[in-house]
Amino acid sequence: MVESWIAPLEAGDPENAWDLFIERYRRLVFGAIRHYTTEPDEVMDVFARVCEALRDNDFVRLRRCAAHFDPTRPFSTWLVVVVRNLTIDWLRHRGGRRRLGVLAAALPPLRKRIFEYVFLEQRSHVEAYELLRSRDGAAFSFGEFLEELRDLYRTVTEGRSGRLIAELAIPPPAAEADPPNDPAVLAEQRAILAEALASLPPDDQLAVRLYVVDGIPAEEVARAVGYPSVKTVYNHVYRALALVRARLERAGIKRGDL
Amino acid sequence: MTCPAPESLVPQALGTSDAATTAHVESCPTCQAEVARLREAAGLLRGPASLESLRETAACLDELALADFVDGRLTSEAREAAVAHLLTCARCRAVVRATVRLRSEAAVARDVPDRRWRRWSVPVGLAAAAAVLLVIRPWGVLETGGLREPPLTSAAAPVPIAPRAVVAEVGRLIWSSVPKADLYRVRVYDGDGTVVWRLETADTTAALPAAVPLSPQYPYFWRVEAQVESNRWAASDLVEFRLAGPRR
Numbered sequence: 001m002v003e004s005w006i007a008p009l010e011a012g013d014p015e016n017a018w019d020l021f022i023e024r025y026r027r028l029v030f031g032a033i034r035h036y037t038t039e040p041d042e043v044m045d046v047f048a049r050v051c052e053a054l055r056d057n058d059f060v061r062l063r064r065c066a067a068h069f070d071p072t073r074p075f076s077t078w079l080v081v082v083v084r085n086l087t088i089d090w091l092r093h094r095g096g097r098r099r100l101g102v103l104a105a106a107l108p109p110l111r112k113r114i115f116e117y118v119f120l121e122q123r124s125h126v127e128a129y130e131l132l133r134s135r136d137g138a139a140f141s142f143g144e145f146l147e148e149l150r151d152l153y154r155t156v157t158e159g160r161s162g163r164l165i166a167e168l169a170i171p172p173p174a175a176e177a178d179p180p181n182d183p184a185v186l187a188e189q190r191a192i193l194a195e196a197l198a199s200l201p202p203d204d205q206l207a208v209r210l211y212v213v214d215g216i217p218a219e220e221v222a223r224a225v226g227y228p229s230v231k232t233v234y235n236h237v238y239r240a241l242a243l244v245r246a247r248l249e250r251a252g253i254k255r256g257d258l
Numbered sequence: 259m260t261c262p263a264p265e266s267l268v269p270q271a272l273g274t275s276d277a278a279t280t281a282h283v284e285s286c287p288t289c290q291a292e293v294a295r296l297r298e299a300a301g302l303l304r305g306p307a308s309l310e311s312l313r314e315t316a317a318c319l320d321e322l323a324l325a326d327f328v329d330g331r332l333t334s335e336a337r338e339a340a341v342a343h344l345l346t347c348a349r350c351r352a353v354v355r356a357t358v359r360l361r362s363e364a365a366v367a368r369d370v371p372d373r374r375w376r377r378w379s380v381p382v383g384l385a386a387a388a389a390v391l392l393v394i395r396p397w398g399v400l401e402t403g404g405l406r407e408p409p410l411t412s413a414a415a416p417v418p419i420a421p422r423a424v425v426a427e428v429g430r431l432i433w434s435s436v437p438k439a440d441l442y443r444v445r446v447y448d449g450d451g452t453v454v455w456r457l458e459t460a461d462t463t464a465a466l467p468a469a470v471p472l473s474p475q476y477p478y479f480w481r482v483e484a485q486v487e488s489n490r491w492a493a494s495d496l497v498e499f500r501l502a503g504p505r506r
Binding site for chain 1: 359
């Protein structure tokens with residue numbers, strides 16, 4: 001695909017290049033931003049931030065991407081990664097911080113603390129739980145903490161900017177998933193799972209993670225790891241789940257026991 | 259009744275199956291049991307996500323590498339390194355997940371309703387005010403110790419109070435005061451980002467002259483900057499408002 005903005009950029013006419021670039025990609029940029037927030041002020045602020053960052057240091061980001069340009073590569077994938085990262089950056093370090101401050105201030109004390117640890121400081125659930133107990137004197141089980149986290153997650157990810165806030169934290173496990181009540185068991189479970197999957201090549205291990213844990217569609221997983229079709233994803237996932245089941249059964253761990 | 263191959267039950271177990279498999283599983287106790295076993299194992303695999311953090315580290319993949327991974331375009335050597343990292347990094351996997359999702363949605367993104375974007379995309383003008391001068395408040399009450407970057411500045415910005423959203427008339431513009439600021443700069447823009455009115459004042463309110471033409475139903479924007487030091491201005495967010503009434 002011809003990227004008409006690259007030639008003027010390389011020929012020393014960056015403003016012309018920018019006009020061509022933004023004319024061509026503004027829909028994509030706005031579309032990506034609107035995925036995260038539909039608040040008009042926020043959309044325009046983030047758009048301004050994205051433009052600023054792409055123009056920073058004499059268009060260095062665009063120049064770097066142009067240097068790797070390959071007409072068969074979908075340029076939009078790179079742009080989407082950039083816009084996503086800049087949108088999160090805007091939320092955490094720029095105009096969006098105010099929104100986070102307002103959100104936090106409206107929460108009851110315990111939830112506010114959880115929000116700070118999990119969403120603002122981006123700590124793991126277990127780390128946040130341990131800090132709440134040691135630093136803040138909270139006396140509750142890990143299961144009760146997860147319940148609080150589930151309610152908090154639901155509250156702060158509602159509304160027009162909900163998807164944006166959701167990007168800051170790993171979603172809490174569903175209550176139906178019956179997560180263990182003791183974080184130490186989770187660590188043990190992780191070690192056992194790693195051992196169970198160790199016999200699989202790294203590509204297959206990652207495919208299983210992307211599909212089962214991260215919920216990425218099988219077509220996309222197949223493309224990323226280089227499988228010929230989605231069937232290969234299903235085959236590998238099936239094999240991996242069988243290994244996991246066998247290994248955990250040997251260790252005497254079932255979901256209900258955790 | 260012929261059961262499908264067990265691996266074709268994987269999408270069923272993870273909630274993305276086709277109608278034919280779903281219909282079969284509903285009537286087949288053997289396949290139902292297999293789906294339940296697969297779900298249980300998947301649940302166990304997901305559990306340890308609670309041990310992971312989304313914090314970015316120096317080892318995280320750059321934007322080009324992540325895009326190339328998503329598109330399946332990394333060289334085998336680069337892919338080996340990327341896969342090893344992705345296996346241990348929830349943050350980079352989150353970027354992969356978001357990219358896959360955004361790419362499918364952004365491709366069909368609707369167009370922007372007006373020409374506002376052009377001004378916003380040129381940082382020497384309005385966008386610079388939006389993006390560069392925008393002053394970020396410190397976390398204040400949050401007292402978060404683990405933030406990677408300090409606030410850009412500790413100066414507070416004024417907050418536009420009125421007009422906002424749809425208003426019957428715009429007699430005055432009102433904003434919050436900023437400690438130690440003795441001069442405020444107000445600008446009103448039309449939907450194209452053109453300044454239709456500007457004023458410098460020591461007050462925190464200003465009357466909009468009747469001579470400034472505002473058309474009902476068209477978007478206007480305003481922002482106020484406070485002079486916090488001799489050569490430093492703290493800018494508010496850009497606030498949109500419209501006049502009620504029939505479009506002329």
